[in-house]
Amino acid sequence: MDIDLLAYNRDAWDRRVAGQNQWTVPVSAGEIAEARSGNWQIVLTPTKPVPRDWFPPLAGARVLGLAAGGGQQGPILAAAGAEVTVFDLSPAQLAQDDLVARRDGLALRTVQGDMADLSCFADGSFDLIVHPCSNCFVPDILPVWREAYRVLRPGGTLLAGFTYPIAFVFDPELEQAGVFQIKYAMPYSDLTLTEQERKRYTDAGDPLAFGHSLGDQLGGQIAAGLAITGFYEDRWNPQTHAIARWMDCFGATRAQKANPR
Numbered sequence: 001m002d003i004d005l006l007a008y009n010r011d012a013w014d015r016r017v018a019g020q021n022q023w024t025v026p027v028s029a030g031e032i033a034e035a036r037s038g039n040w041q042i043v044l045t046p047t048k049p050v051p052r053d054w055f056p057p058l059a060g061a062r063v064l065g066l067a068a069g070g071g072q073q074g075p076i077l078a079a080a081g082a083e084v085t086v087f088d089l090s091p092a093q094l095a096q097d098d099l100v101a102r103r104d105g106l107a108l109r110t111v112q113g114d115m116a117d118l119s120c121f122a123d124g125s126f127d128l129i130v131h132p133c134s135n136c137f138v139p140d141i142l143p144v145w146r147e148a149y150r151v152l153r154p155g156g157t158l159l160a161g162f163t164y165p166i167a168f169v170f171d172p173e174l175e176q177a178g179v180f181q182i183k184y185a186m187p188y189s190d191l192t193l194t195e196q197e198r199k200r201y202t203d204a205g206d207p208l209a210f211g212h213s214l215g216d217q218l219g220g221q222i223a224a225g226l227a228i229t230g231f232y233e234d235r236w237n238p239q240t241h242a243i244a245r246w247m248d249c250f251g252a253t254r255a256q257k258a259n260p261r
């Protein structure tokens with residue numbers, strides 16, 4: 001398929017903002033007020049909040065929301081006291097963060113770019129990186145982990161959500177009917193589908209996705225130099241996603257960059 005993937009997925013997420021997809025709807029002023037009073041939570045995966053003890057002290061912490069536009073995680077963490085930079089491919093997603101920052105007087109900046117290329121940031125720029133489920137939209141996640149490691153300070157923390165490879169292997173039309181028949185091999189790529197299969201997504205204007213192995217999701221973080229210190233699983237609402245009636249399809253990790261000896 002002859003396609004500029006970054007441009008296509010950028011425009012697809014801009015369309016999702018216009019369509020008010022659930023991951024593009026900004027938090028309310030009430031949620032920001034609660035966060036300022038210390039009552040807050042965010043998600044990396046569809047439904048389960050990140051444990052509060054996974055976070056370092058947020059007052060003055062330099063936080064990067066990596067591929068985390070949409071006006072959700074970044075503004076909450078800024079209201080909780082962090083110095084937040086939200087980095088995302090989609091201008092419309094970033095505009096949601098800017099909207100909340102203006103509305104509620106938050107110290108938050110936005111930067112547009114590719115999650116696999118953080119060259120606009122110096123080594124050791126951040127104390128915490130928050131990376132919700134989004135690396136399923138890039139074909140190679142190993143550069144994402146390497147860049148995250150580079151821009152973390154020694155002792156810094158990466159919180160990342162990701163999609164399990166099993167979520168990509170079933171025939172999607174049968175899956176909607178609750179029938180789980182394996183159709184695709186891993187690693188999975190929308191770019192390698194037949195033209196007719198791919199039209200299922202491109203005709204709807206959906207972003208193109210990629211299924212990554214657990215070796216790349218977990219082992220890739222370790223290979224980049226990070227030590228995984230926390231893990232949990234999550235799933236979609238079983239009323240809207242048939243596979244969620246049977247198993248978790250998402251994981252989240254807490255990983256740290258070692259302090260030099």
